[in-house]
Amino acid sequence: MADKLLFDRIDEPGLDTIEVYQRRGGYESLKRALRMTPEEVLQNLLDSGLRGRGGAGFAMGKKVSFLPRGAMDKYLVCNADESEPGTFKDRELMQKSPHMLIEGMIIAAYAAGANRSFIYIRGEYELQAMKLEAALIEARQAGFLGEDILGSGHSQTLVLHRGAGAYICGEETGLLDSLEGKRGNPRLKPPFPANQGLYQGPTLINNVETLATVPHIIKMSGTEYAKLGVENSAGTKLISISGNVQRPGNYEIELGMKSRDIIYGLAGGPLPGREIKFWFPGGSSSPVLKPEDLELGYDFDSMAKAGSMLGSGAIIVVDDSNSVVDVALTLAKFYRHESCGKCTPCREGTNWTVKMLQRIHDGDATPMDLDIIASVQDQIMGNCLCVLGDAMAMPLSSMVAKFRDEFEQYIEEARERAGLGAAPDPSPIEIAGAAA
Numbered sequence: 200m201a202d203k204l205l206f207d208r209i210d211e212p213g214l215d216t217i218e219v220y221q222r223r224g225g226y227e228s229l230k231r232a233l234r235m236t237p238e239e240v241l242q243n244l245l246d247s248g249l250r251g252r253g254g255a256g257f258a259m260g261k262k263v264s265f266l267p268r269g270a271m272d273k274y275l276v277c278n279a280d281e282s283e284p285g286t287f288k289d290r291e292l293m294q295k296s297p298h299m300l301i302e303g304m305i306i307a308a309y310a311a312g313a314n315r316s317f318i319y320i321r322g323e324y325e326l327q328a329m330k331l332e333a334a335l336i337e338a339r340q341a342g343f344l345g346e347d348i349l350g351s352g353h354s355q356t357l358v359l360h361r362g363a364g365a366y367i368c369g370e371e372t373g374l375l376d377s378l379e380g381k382r383g384n385p386r387l388k389p390p391f392p393a394n395q396g397l398y399q400g401p402t403l404i405n406n407v408e409t410l411a412t413v414p415h416i417i418k419m420s421g422t423e424y425a426k427l428g429v430e431n432s433a434g435t436k437l438i439s440i441s442g443n444v445q446r447p448g449n450y451e452i453e454l455g456m457k458s459r460d461i462i463y464g465l466a467g468g469p470l471p472g473r474e475i476k477f478w479f480p481g482g483s484s485s486p487v488l489k490p491e492d493l494e495l496g497y498d499f500d501s502m503a504k505a506g507s508m509l510g511s512g513a514i515i516v517v518d519d520s521n522s523v524v525d526v527a528l529t530l531a532k533f534y535r536h537e538s539c540g541k542c543t544p545c546r547e548g549t550n551w552t553v554k555m556l557q558r559i560h561d562g563d564a565t566p567m568d569l570d571i572i573a574s575v576q577d578q579i580m581g582n583c584l585c586v587l588g589d590a591m592a593m594p595l596s597s598m599v600a601k602f603r604d605e606f607e608q609y610i611e612e613a614r615e616r617a618g619l620g621a622a623p624d625p626s627p628i629e630i631a632g633a634a635a
């Protein structure tokens with residue numbers, strides 16, 4: 200296990216102040232970066248193999264390299280919306296070490312040639328916003344922000360913007376609309392923000408953790424950073440563990456660590472007498488995995504090969520005291536509530552899914568309804584403007600496929616409770632309708 204980088208002595212008192220942060224070597228990476236050319240900084244980011252920590256895992260250096268070169272208004276936006284259920288790592292980082300994020304942002308903006316930057320923080324993160332505001336004042340006073348930073352010729356403003364509590368404003372283009380003062384609706388991609396983003400200008404958008412990793416890359420060098428982790432998944436990763444475990448919380452791991460060691464070792468495993476039924480490896484939008492998948496390494500490729508994803512690094516553990524139907528219904532209600540309504544498959548699909556799961560819950564469904572639920576998910580996936588629809592459809596499909604027996608048993612028992620008796624055998628016509 201590599202030493203911790205982002206969470207190294209994260210609980211040290213006063214780390215949120217510039218004094219303690221600098222005493223521990225903070226802002227030395229910025230000084231080093233400003234002695235390099237922007238191209239050299241970019242090369243370090245490319246060499247590092249760092250992949251975006253917000254969920255999609257896009258190579259950070261590559262994204263920076265996509266921004267056009269030359270004099271024009273370019274922007275850097277930090278995505279601090281962190282709304283994926285089960286994800287709470289950025290919150291701890293911003294609260295306890297806000298200067299790490301600010302330093303990373305100044306370096307990333309230098310590499311990208313961006314002079315105006317923003318942190319878009321979710322509205323509920325009031326304490327974290329206060330910590331960041333205080334840190335920004337300190338950084339400006341120290342000359343790390345503003346005109347001609349440390350005599351480098353690079354100038355940069357950094358503004359903190361608070362959201363108003365909408366999951367969709369974490370989607371990068373919805374976020375940009377919201378930052379521009381509009382309703383946070385996703386835009387069609389391409390064009391990607393790297394080409395046309397905030398105020399139509401080239402915009403680098405990265406997650407809090409991605410940007411906070413940048414000072415460590417500059418300190419170690421990109422090639423050294425790339426030695427951490429496993430192939431295609433370089434570095435360390437902050438993970439949030441929640442659900443039915445003994446020690447929920449945030450942990451920093453080296454990518455590739457065995458999933459069992461994370462859940463049983465770090466988080467203490469399920470409560471005494473309980474067994475893990477399934478787990479979400481990358482937030483509520485990731486397809487669920489079963490206990491036999493615990494032997495897999497926790498990295499981008501292993502999770503993808505298992506049919507799921509690393510996502511935001513949020514592991515949610517569900518034990519055998521829970522019903523898969525209840526979990527599915529809770530999840531579907533969340534996505535229905537957060538759908539912006541712009542595209543039909545997502546707006547109607549999330550609504551239909553909730554209604555059908557509610558029927559199962561209320562004892563008013565038959566096993567054939569499971570085929571309809573699965574078919575609705577198929578019609579959402581890949582057919583929407585952004586991936587919010589898929590974010591419900593992917594885990595829902597995996598739950599119905601992997602726990603079909605439990606769904607069917609639930610349907611029978613709920614019908615009994617409701618006094619409806621056993622479900623009738625479906626007619627061939629009904630089956631054909633379900634498959635259509």
Ligand SMILES: NC(=O)c1ccc[n+]([C@@H]2O[C@H](COP(=O)([O-])OP(=O)(O)OC[C@H]3O[C@@H](n4cnc5c(N)ncnc54)[C@H](O)[C@@H]3O)[C@@H](O)[C@H]2O)c1
Nearest residue numbers: 253254255257265281282283286369391392393510511586
């Ligand atoms: N952290 C959270 O709280 C949270 C919440 C919800 C969802 N998510 C995650 O969000 C993920 C989906 O994000 P997304 O829809 O932005 O994914 P995406 O694949 O569309 O994009 C990922 C990033 O790469 C960039 N990109 C991709 N292709 C590009 C290209 N050709 N040129 C330039 N830039 C390019 C995008 O602009 C974006 O910044 C999900 O997998 C989920 O895990 C995270």
Ligand SMILES: Cc1cc2nc3c(=O)[nH]c(=O)nc-3n(C[C@H](O)[C@H](O)[C@H](O)COP(=O)(O)O)c2cc1C
Nearest residue numbers: 251252253254278280281282369370371405406409
């Ligand atoms: C519905 C939805 C919500 C999202 N919410 C967040 C979020 O809260 N934080 C985040 O970093 N990325 C979120 N993303 C992913 C962003 O669109 C984008 O991929 C990310 O900010 C890019 O940063 P990264 O490359 O550093 O991961 C969300 C995506 C979707 C589709």
Ligand code: SF4
Nearest residue numbers: 539540541542545583
């Ligand atoms: S997929 Fe859903 S949240 Fe995304 S744009 Fe369409 S309706 Fe809005």
